Amino acid sequence: MDLLQKIYEAGVVGAGGAGFPTHIKLNCEVEYFIINAVECEPLMHTDKHIIMNKGKEIILAVEEIGKLVGANQCIIAIKEKNTKEIKHLKEIIEALSSKITLFTMGDYYPAGDEQMMVYEITGKPIPEAGIPLDVGAVVSNVGSIVNIYDAMMDKPVVDRFLTVTGDVKNPTMINVPVGISVKACIEAAGGSALAEYAIIIGGPMMGTIIDDHEAENHFIKKMDGSLIVLPKDHFVVERKRKPIDKIINETKTACIQCRYCTDMCxxxxxxxxxxxxxxxxxxxMSDHDEAIMKEALLCCECGICEIYACPMGLSPRLVNVHVKKELYKKGVRPEKGSLDLEVRDMMAYRKIPSYRLISRLDLLEYYGQPIDECKNLTPETVTIHLKQHIGKPATEMVSVGDVVTKGQMIGKVGRDELGANVHASIEGTVIEVTEKITIKSNGVVS
Ligand code: SF4
Ligand code: SF4
Structure with a gap:
């Protein structure tokens, strides 16, 4: 079976948060195959853990993917401050006589943004509304690479490494079956001493947010990489939850048109x-300039403008999110720009040092927390979404009462469709099928 078919069968999707189906992404020919191991969002440790524990698998998989996409260069991008992980990868590369190279990046935000990374490595800016393929590159997250290695061994995506941190008693790494509840993950970190809290799924800049009472019925997906517990009145939580009406009113009264949001974007x-x-x-304004509003379609929602740039505490990011939704409703889509674009002169001087960003985010008390050794969790039930990726949901292949084995395909998409297969992450009996499939363990741990 060819590698793309194996990746499709295994249901691999982008593990860095986007969830783009990997068998579609890697069906290309490129000059550069870039592995994103930068993890630029504050407080996350998942990629570092993966590198230290799956280094050989990463290098072996990258060699194979490099051949698949015909890349002249296979490059692992990693922060230069991660010296232990760099040394580890270099030793494996040397031991395997691999030609894979490392590209070290500064400790700034958003070093892990695909467009920043591709520009830093290739010197070629990606056009507006474009993708790395437009400049001869394809980028995969280091977590996806491990999943591809497993796919090479005919093992589907059934588990995830996660960092659980923030206001928990024992911040920890965990290895969990896909579909475990967020509540179980937080309990594995000793729970929180807070009576009430919010949970960021992903990083503090771009992650989504849920409340403590939702944690029992919120389930880990293939692309989740971290959970951060914070008090409900924390700055990050309040910024993410501000209602759009309030944001627009504040904008009308307080925006001083200093343009720092643009200059730092x-x-x-x-x-x-x-x-x-x-x-x-x-x-x-009551009469919007449509051409200006369409610029919002180019926003990647990194949050620099609202968290770091704006001296008035306004939220250009959330305004862009609102404008994008309105434009999408009207059928307006971003248009791909020219390859011939000029990077602005100040680019090199406007990278945001991670430590300063963490300070602005009021997260210093959680920075540098010791992280416990990885725990493997084996829940009694899992609830697996049929859509945990970009594209169409998988079609269920099981019914209530069916007994399934770990790794068995329970949701399928066509080979050429934008979507990904899903698999049982524990052995057990199917007890509910909706847009999610719930499996109750039969007690067998495999
Ligand atoms: S940085 Fe804030 S105050 Fe300045 S132009 Fe942007 S939104 Fe307005
Ligand atoms: S507009 Fe704001 S959120 Fe959007 S890309 Fe620029 S800095 Fe990031």
């Missing part, structure tokens, strides 16, 4: 025509 710095200060000016 890394997409603008990469040469894109994205000027959040102009969108902020427009949102306050």
């Amino acid at each position: 890394h997409r603008y710095l990469l040469g894109h025509q994205l000027r959040p200060h102009k969108i902020m000016r427009n949102i306050g």
